[in-house]
Amino acid sequence: MAAEHRINAGFMPLFDSAVLVAAKEIGFALREGIDLTLNRETSWANIRDRIAIGHFDLAHMLGPMPIACNLGLTPLASDTVVPFSLGLGGNCVTVSNAVWAGMAAHGAQPDLDPARAGKALGALIRERANGGGDPLRFAVVHPHSGHNYELRYWLAACGIDPSREIEIVIVPPPFMADALAAGRIDGYCVGEPWNSASVVAGTGHIATIKAAIWKTSPEKVVGVRKAWAEREPEALSALLRALHHAARWCQDPANRGELAALMAQPAFLGLEPALQMPILSGHLALGGGAELSVGDFFLSFSKAANFPWKSHALWFYTQMVRWGHVAHTPENLAIARDCYRPDLYRSALKPLGVALPGANAKVEGALKAATPVGSAGASLVLGPDGFFDGQIFDPDEIEAYIAGQKLARAEV
Amino acid sequence: MIRKSLTVLVIDENHIRASIIEAGLREAGHQQVTVIHDVAGIARRIAEIEPDVIVIDLENPNRDMLENMFQLSRVVKRPIAMFVDRSDQASIEAAVEAGVSAYVVDGLRQERVKPILDMAISRFNAFSRMARELEEARSELESRKVIDRAKGILMKSRGLSEDAAYTLLRKTAMNQNRKIAEIAQSLVTAAGLLDPEES
Numbered sequence: 001m002a003a004e005h006r007i008n009a010g011f012m013p014l015f016d017s018a019v020l021v022a023a024k025e026i027g028f029a030l031r032e033g034i035d036l037t038l039n040r041e042t043s044w045a046n047i048r049d050r051i052a053i054g055h056f057d058l059a060h061m062l063g064p065m066p067i068a069c070n071l072g073l074t075p076l077a078s079d080t081v082v083p084f085s086l087g088l089g090g091n092c093v094t095v096s097n098a099v100w101a102g103m104a105a106h107g108a109q110p111d112l113d114p115a116r117a118g119k120a121l122g123a124l125i126r127e128r129a130n131g132g133g134d135p136l137r138f139a140v141v142h143p144h145s146g147h148n149y150e151l152r153y154w155l156a157a158c159g160i161d162p163s164r165e166i167e168i169v170i171v172p173p174p175f176m177a178d179a180l181a182a183g184r185i186d187g188y189c190v191g192e193p194w195n196s197a198s199v200v201a202g203t204g205h206i207a208t209i210k211a212a213i214w215k216t217s218p219e220k221v222v223g224v225r226k227a228w229a230e231r232e233p234e235a236l237s238a239l240l241r242a243l244h245h246a247a248r249w250c251q252d253p254a255n256r257g258e259l260a261a262l263m264a265q266p267a268f269l270g271l272e273p274a275l276q277m278p279i280l281s282g283h284l285a286l287g288g289g290a291e292l293s294v295g296d297f298f299l300s301f302s303k304a305a306n307f308p309w310k311s312h313a314l315w316f317y318t319q320m321v322r323w324g325h326v327a328h329t330p331e332n333l334a335i336a337r338d339c340y341r342p343d344l345y346r347s348a349l350k351p352l353g354v355a356l357p358g359a360n361a362k363v364e365g366a367l368k369a370a371t372p373v374g375s376a377g378a379s380l381v382l383g384p385d386g387f388f389d390g391q392i393f394d395p396d397e398i399e400a401y402i403a404g405q406k407l408a409r410a411e412v
Numbered sequence: 413m414i415r416k417s418l419t420v421l422v423i424d425e426n427h428i429r430a431s432i433i434e435a436g437l438r439e440a441g442h443q444q445v446t447v448i449h450d451v452a453g454i455a456r457r458i459a460e461i462e463p464d465v466i467v468i469d470l471e472n473p474n475r476d477m478l479e480n481m482f483q484l485s486r487v488v489k490r491p492i493a494m495f496v497d498r499s500d501q502a503s504i505e506a507a508v509e510a511g512v513s514a515y516v517v518d519g520l521r522q523e524r525v526k527p528i529l530d531m532a533i534s535r536f537n538a539f540s541r542m543a544r545e546l547e548e549a550r551s552e553l554e555s556r557k558v559i560d561r562a563k564g565i566l567m568k569s570r571g572l573s574e575d576a577a578y579t580l581l582r583k584t585a586m587n588q589n590r591k592i593a594e595i596a597q598s599l600v601t602a603a604g605l606l607d608p609e610e611s
Binding site: 169 | 476
């Protein structure tokens with residue numbers, strides 16, 4: 001069968017591009033009549049530029065990136081919509097052995113507990129400041145990234161001002177482990193396998209994880225050039241169905257070996273399959289011989305992992321406001337709200353008769369345990385989705401949330 | 413009015429390509445050109461050099477770091493992405509296709525910078541073409557070598573003349589709709605398996 005649609009997509013060599021890669025390589029795209037071309041890129045800036053000039057119709061993107069584009073925070077940005085999420089969780093905060101030793105001296109345990117680790121890190125930071133030491137330097141992959149916002153959220157909730165008490169720099173994911181080993185940075189927040197890479201090398205320790213800071217939280221998305229989405233609605237719907245099947249395939253434990261081998265190929269990650277297993281199994285080596293199995297460490301499919309919740313986009317927006325990336329205005333709020341498009345997801349997947357959330361947004365942090373929820377057609381389980389500090393984000397109370405964070409910062 | 417000449421910084425991990433760009437800039441009369449291959453410590457270098465224009469290759473994974481640095485830059489000269497006003501879609505496309513991007517200090521007039529970017533685009537394209545031709549020449553040479561070995565095997569094992577051996581390879585390639593070099597490689601591999609002396 002000749003493909004009805006040709007789609008050009010960009011991706012970065014990170015494990016959470018797996019759903020796109022599987023859609024192409026395992027044949028889900030072709031089954032939907034799509035000739036999908038994947039282009040590996042070297043920076044998020046390249047992805048943004050090539051979407052803007054039409055080289056790519058869509059791409060693997062950091063969750064906040066399309067919002068930043070639509071808010072005009074980056075050059076050459078084009079209107080981008082998000083009809084699909086590529087998964088929940090998957091990131092870690094890794095620190096150097098020296099920082100971990102300092103944290104351990106202040107009570108940190110190899111248990112990934114964000115509150116305990118944050119308290120110990122805060123004590124270490126103040127000890128260094130009193131001794132006249134330089135502030136610790138942490139790296140994230142991009143200013144408009146889940147990594148930057150969850151690192152800052154974690155630190156701020158533990159009484160550390162991330163804008164003053166540490167330095168935050170940008171380092172590309174594949175260079176994180178080397179930068180840590182060389183002492184250019186003291187810690188970083190990045191997706192797998194770049195945390196396990198430092199643990200395996202014996203040069204880093206995983207201190208905490210995204211899935212503990214905010215359970216079942218958003219990470220990468222499919223960002224689609226809005227003009228293309230409007231011009232090619234059938235191609236987009238077909239692609240979303242292919243991605244849905246690919247995501248289910250990626251989540252199935254029976255396919256872990258095959259997926260790890262696929263992602264290990266030079267065209268994708270180019271790293272040995274063993275390094276792909278921690279994100280797939282949730283069984284993490286933390287450094288220093290400690291190991292821990294984490295539930296819901298990375299979800300590529302279950303718990304509505306692919307649904308583009310507007311509450312996720314709005315939370316990213318509140319963090320952009322919180323850290324001075326954008327001014328809070330009714331216009332900006334509307335831009336952020338309109339960026340994620342659950343309507344496109346629903347209309348594409350409706351013919352499949354699969355479980356679809358009935359709401360476009362949810363109160364983040366409200367589910368303390370896995371909970372079956374009302375959905376169209378079939379049963380769906382969501383959560384737990386709690387923030388580690390017990391805070392709740394109600395997208396209908398966004399003013400109060402933004403004001404509360406401003407107040408909390410003033411008190412730090 | 414005499415204009416102060418522009419200070420240009422070229423960031424390219426590829427030394428040869430960087431030299432080509434540098435030479436082009438100097439030929440065009442830009443005397444203040446600095447080339448950096450390694451981005452370590454680049455913030456300090458940029459503060460020292462105070463470039464008006466930064467030319468960077470798109471393969472460089474540090475673009476995100478650089479853009480963030482420019483945004484946070486507290487120095488007066490703040491570099492911004494070129495063509496931020498999108499007035500010249502054709503140039504943007506040409507640059508991305510060539511694999512190069514540029515940042516200019518805020519307020520610098522576009523017509524002063526465009527010749528620099530145009531030159532960078534043409535030199536990047538020339539470099540890619542050169543690299544491609546080199547690669548083609550190399551693989552052509554490899555093909556000739558493997559065809560010669562295959563001919564030798566046929567001449568020895570079937571007692572053919574050189575011309576007849578070549579004709580047989582060509583005919584087989586045509587029948588199978590493959591390249592002669594591929595048929596030759598298969599033959600060399602098979603001969604190596606059957607008789608290790610041959611390989």
